[in-house]
Amino acid sequence: MSARRVFITGGSAGLGREFARQLAASGAKVCIGDIDAVAGVATAKEIGGHFIKCDVRLETDLQAAARWMKTEWGGADLLINNAGVAQMGTLTDTPVADWQWIVEINLLGTVRGCKTFAPLLAETQGTILNIASMASFLHLPGAGAYNATKAAVLALSETLMLELEQDGITTHAACPSFFRTGLAQNMRAGDDKARAMTERLVERSRTSPADVAAAILEGMERGEPRIFIDKRxxxxxxxxxxxxxxxxxxxxxxxxxxxxxxxxxxxxxxxx
Structure with missing residues (x-):
């Protein structure tokens, strides 16, 4: 995989920032899209890249990012749909509004990214990396909304593996398990038990975002359509x-x- 020009959603922190760091270190030009302008600008400055304010709930933001990539860098070689949030809680404790929130970001944010960048990536025979999760197929109770959106991201990715290859686009889906990240800090939870359990699983993980990013990039190099990074x-x-x-x-x-x-x-x- 040769990625000279990269766009990463949710690239200002956690796994997204590690992708940015490692790809920039390999010589790629990296454009970070995020709703956190302060962290995004700081990360872009650190890696010598570029930051664009981007809310994946807004198709216009993604379209603006794609136009910038085309105008300033001549196109894109890799799109990483990394932006995501967590919602934990039982069915009865989870408001429909929280379902709508997580679907808009985790699923439709990924859809918008793929749809917007596909024409650019077709020009370069480029690559899409969608960040799914172990929750795409391991459906623990108390995480219905998160499980459903990540399962949908995996289903979308597997669809695009065949659909977009006709345009020369390669699609990968990564399914990491719990690792040390800020996901739990920004999540919504239906009750204190769900929040505490998620925080505990994340905090106790021995795997860092840097480890996960490196393993996923290595999986892409090997040409793995679905990337599972650990034995568990x-x-x-x-x-x-x-x-x-x-x-x-x-x-x-x-x-x-x-x-x-x-x-x-x-x-x-x-x-x-």
Missing amino acids: TRKALRMKNWLPFSRYLGGLRKEVAKLDARMARITKGQST
């Missing part, structure tokens, strides 16, 4: 694909019970 993710996918679903569901039920028990012990310890 690959094992979970194999279990779901190979076992009778009732047996798989039983195993998942036990894992959820263990996680609930662990959280209960942590909560009890903090209250004493």
Whole structure:
């Protein structure tokens, strides 16, 4: 994969910033799109790139970014649809407004990015990288909205792998598991338990955004359409694909019970 000109949504922090750093270090020109102008400008200055204010909920923002890439850099070679948010909580505790919020960003933000940049990428035989998640296929309770949007991102990506290859565009979907990022800080949660559990899973991860970005870029270099970066993710996918679903569901039920028990012990310890 040769990416000379890159546009990254949500590129000012976390995984997006690591993509920007590593791609810039490899010699690419990187344009960061983000709603956080302060962090975006700082990251762009750090890597010698460019920042554009971009809210993926607004098609006009993405169109403006694509025009800038075409006018200033002559086009684009790689689009990374990285912008995303989390919503945790049960079905009954999650307002429809929160569903609309996460769908607008995680799913439709990715749709808008692909749709807007596809003509540019067709000119360069370029590449799309969509950031899905382990939650695309491992659907833990209390995360219905997040699971649904990330499953949809994976489904969209697999569709485009065939649909856009006719235009010379290569599409990848990355499915990382929990890693240390700011996702939990900006999430919406239906209850304190959902928030605490998500924060705990993120904080306890030994994997950094830099590790995840490097693994995903390596997967792209190897030409992997779906990129799974760790053994746990690959094992979970194999279990779901190979076992009778009732047996798989039983195993998942036990894992959820263990996680609930662990959280209960942590909560009890903090209250004493």
